[in-house]
Amino acid sequence: MTSVHIIGAGLAGLSAALFLQEQGLRPRLYDANSRPGGRCGGWSPAPGAPRRDRGTHLLLSGNDTVCGLIRRYGRAEDWIRLPPRFRFRDLAEGTDWNLYPGAGRWPGWLLDPTRRVAGLGLTGHLRALLTLETSRADTVGAALDLRSVAGRRLIGPLTVALLNTPAEIASLPLLRRTLRDSLYRGGQALSPLLCRTSLEQDLITPLTEALSAAGVEIRLRSAVSELQQTPEGLRLSGPAGPVFCGRDPVILAIDPAQAHRLLPDLLPDLPQSPILNLHYPMPDRGPEILAELTGLCGGAAEWILRRPGHCAVTISAPRADLLADPDLPGTVWREIRQVYPDLPLRCPADARLLTERRATLLQTPDTDRLRPQTRPTVSGWPETLWLAGDWVQTGLPCTLEGAARSGRMAALAVIRHLRP
Ligand SMILES: Cc1cc2nc3c(=O)[nH]c(=O)nc-3n(C[C@H](O)[C@H](O)[C@H](O)COP(=O)(O)OP(=O)(O)OC[C@H]3O[C@@H](n4cnc5c(N)ncnc54)[C@H](O)[C@@H]3O)c2cc1C
Numbered sequence: 001m002t003s004v005h006i007i008g009a010g011l012a013g014l015s016a017a018l019f020l021q022e023q024g025l026r027p028r029l030y031d032a033n034s035r036p037g038g039r040c041g042g043w044s045p046a047p048g049a050p051r052r053d054r055g056t057h058l059l060l061s062g063n064d065t066v067c068g069l070i071r072r073y074g075r076a077e078d079w080i081r082l083p084p085r086f087r088f089r090d091l092a093e094g095t096d097w098n099l100y101p102g103a104g105r106w107p108g109w110l111l112d113p114t115r116r117v118a119g120l121g122l123t124g125h126l127r128a129l130l131t132l133e134t135s136r137a138d139t140v141g142a143a144l145d146l147r148s149v150a151g152r153r154l155i156g157p158l159t160v161a162l163l164n165t166p167a168e169i170a171s172l173p174l175l176r177r178t179l180r181d182s183l184y185r186g187g188q189a190l191s192p193l194l195c196r197t198s199l200e201q202d203l204i205t206p207l208t209e210a211l212s213a214a215g216v217e218i219r220l221r222s223a224v225s226e227l228q229q230t231p232e233g234l235r236l237s238g239p240a241g242p243v244f245c246g247r248d249p250v251i252l253a254i255d256p257a258q259a260h261r262l263l264p265d266l267l268p269d270l271p272q273s274p275i276l277n278l279h280y281p282m283p284d285r286g287p288e289i290l291a292e293l294t295g296l297c298g299g300a301a302e303w304i305l306r307r308p309g310h311c312a313v314t315i316s317a318p319r320a321d322l323l324a325d326p327d328l329p330g331t332v333w334r335e336i337r338q339v340y341p342d343l344p345l346r347c348p349a350d351a352r353l354l355t356e357r358r359a360t361l362l363q364t365p366d367t368d369r370l371r372p373q374t375r376p377t378v379s380g381w382p383e384t385l386w387l388a389g390d391w392v393q394t395g396l397p398c399t400l401e402g403a404a405r406s407g408r409m410a411a412l413a414v415i416r417h418l419r420p
Helices: 011-022 064-073 107-111 122-134 149-163 172-181 199-213 256-262 328-339 365-370 400-418
Strands: 003-007 026-030 079-081 086-090 095-099 192-195 217-219 226-230 233-238 241-246 250-252 272-281 292-297 303-307 310-316 352-361 385-387
Touching: 003 011, 003 233, 003 241, 011 026, 011 064, 011 199, 011 400, 064 199, 064 400, 086 149, 107 122, 122 149, 122 172, 149 172, 149 292, 172 365, 192 199, 199 217, 250 400, 272 328, 292 328, 310 328, 328 352, 385 400
Parallel strands: 003 026, 003 250, 026 217, 086 292, 250 385
Antiparallel strands: 079 192, 086 095, 226 233, 233 241, 272 310, 272 352, 292 303, 303 310
């Protein structure tokens, strides 16, 4: 049976391996880390403490590929499904509202002032969304005034949340595609799905268990340091010695910086964008609140996820002044208290700031154009090599869904190559 070598056991590599294994092929994974999962990996606040998500990962019910993996290999009871109602607060003006799309595609919910952005009437919403659909500009900032109410309260926050890129420079075509895949599908595609424990435990573990049960080998602590083309096929260099792949297909499913380091002449060095996550231990607020999500604008924080015993804040594409703020946990705590005034005045001493410097691509029009296809057309590209990873051109931004879809696309391409 043909082996398929997959370098990288993040969500993209795991998704490719599962699909290949379902099709009767024999995938074999290599990962540099001591655990699979890549950016879905967790962290431990203290030795022996339960591992948590490094960042709050928001999955939506319309993320079809990831939801398909959970249905097939995971435990649905490990996921909390919230209604598609997004509570928002403008921190600068102290205004609250809900964004609460109706179940289907018909945007009738926009007629209801309690379900749409405060201070932006029906026509304001329609005008903003229509501008995004019809504008010939290539960035969101060039299409729409980001200082307007629509810009500050709707399009700016949506862009940063979906693309992890400042709206001024974010790719408009990519945002448009993402909105068609999410907001415009209505509430049935927009329910937030939150893992109960951690992404590592509730998503990555069931996928790796399914692979192990099928006899698929995952070699951890196996960084591939060189990928060479030889007349006999690809040769991978790793800590346990070289692997000669011969005619066997190889899927490179690692992050863009590492991929460029391995193949500097064939893959571009793509700019990346950070995400900051702040974690605050909380006095338990009782079992009736499984999870509460609040979107923010006009301050530093973007999303607060409150759970019993824990509060996590996400800041996507942080501004330079926030990266330089020596007391960011304290600054953000004051914003959290605007939403939860019952919390103590003093920021918890054990608050933690985690910085992911390379969380996703910086998703500008230039980056979007440079993203390689599953099988790049660049001259000199090895005949038996395919790409996966959230940064590969899937039509989606760098997300869990993009990563899972890229793995499936690479697996399908390999199958077409082997069984023309
Ligand atoms: C803080 C944060 C918050 C996020 N929030 C969200 C969110 O809310 N919603 C959402 O959908 N997405 C979110 N994302 C994005 C999401 O996590 C990623 O898109 C997804 O996990 C990428 O998966 P991947 O498999 O493409 O890459 P990775 O997870 O980076 O996997 C690559 C793997 O390759 C391995 N590797 C690297 N180099 C080598 C080598 N030389 N040899 C062998 N192995 C190697 C790495 O160890 C890693 O396991 C977030 C990301 C971060 C960091």
